Amino acid sequence: MRTVHALRYVTPLREGGSLPAIVETDDDGMVVLKFRGAGQGPKALIAELIAGELARTLDLPIPEIMFVELDREFARTEPDPEIQELIRASEGLNLGSDYLPGAINYDPAAMPVEVELASRIVWFDAFTSNVDRTARNPNLMVWHRKLYLIDHGAAMYFHHDWDSAGEACTKPFVLIRDHVLLPFASCIAGVDEALAARLPPQEIERIVALVPDAWLVNEPAFQTPAMYRQAYVDYFVHRLRVRAAFVQEAIRAHAAHI
Structure with a gap:
């Protein structure tokens, strides 16, 4: 699995309790980012990673999964205090999947x-x-x-x-x-x-x-x-x-x- 770095917070996906987001990364891509510091904690990311890669091994259709490195300074441009707190709590390695525009x-x-x-x-x-x-x-x-x-x-x-x-x-x-x-x-x-x-x-x-x-x-x-x-x-x-x-x-x- 490859690792990318988050450059810009684009928009939250307010679905469920984990507040995933679409972010721009340093490979000129866009990923759906799952935050390690979300209420569900690291176990949600562990399940996402293990189950996702099991699916890939089984040749099931799944977007690419990647590690996403997140700097706490990423939060400075985000006006929403809840999202700021989430970003700071997720400093370091998180998990993302390739964003499928128009899906x-x-x-x-x-x-x-x-x-x-x-x-x-x-x-x-x-x-x-x-x-x-x-x-x-x-x-x-x-x-x-x-x-x-x-x-x-x-x-x-x-x-x-x-x-x-x-x-x-x-x-x-x-x-x-x-x-x-x-x-x-x-x-x-x-x-x-x-x-x-x-x-x-x-x-x-x-x-x-x-x-x-x-x-x-x-x-x-x-x-x-x-x-x-x-x-x-x-x-x-x-x-x-x-x-x-x-x-x-x-x-x-x-x-x-x-």
Whole structure:
């Protein structure tokens, strides 16, 4: 992953509680910036990074993810005190994704999704326990007639309670029943083996290793960032081994929509 530096705050995206923003960066690009100092804290960025890079490994359509270096002086030109405080609390390394100008929110009534792609996305969201891909809030964008997955900060809810993460790992993801693409996902069993094969332990380790030490803090369950990282690796490696639970639940949920 590459690192860019934020140069100019363009506009806030007042969606949810994290106050992401569009910023201009030193590579002449525009990114949607997620702030480490937002109310959801570093775990939202960890989920965004790990789930996003898992999606990329699975060859799912996702905007480029990058680290964004933020200087606290960036806040001086921002008139909104709330945003000033957010910027100062996020000094250092944050996370951004490529801004897709002119992209529109996905509407399932206007754009049915091809069966294999829908099945792969449903599999992925069941694997990562993403609660935020519903008809009310699909977190899917259409850009140049192509679907893109965005905003994975609400995935991986297990890391908000590490004491029960081991148990959560083996459970089906029952909220997959609300997935916006579930009605199109008729070949979940057919994509299962190929998707799992793309995520050997060494690939999961590579992705988790991208998480900066500065984000792996204030978690009582772990004494060091290395221990913290290993817990993510162990969770996902084991979840793939027992994936029949979430795969079968997704298949049952799809059948209920027919």
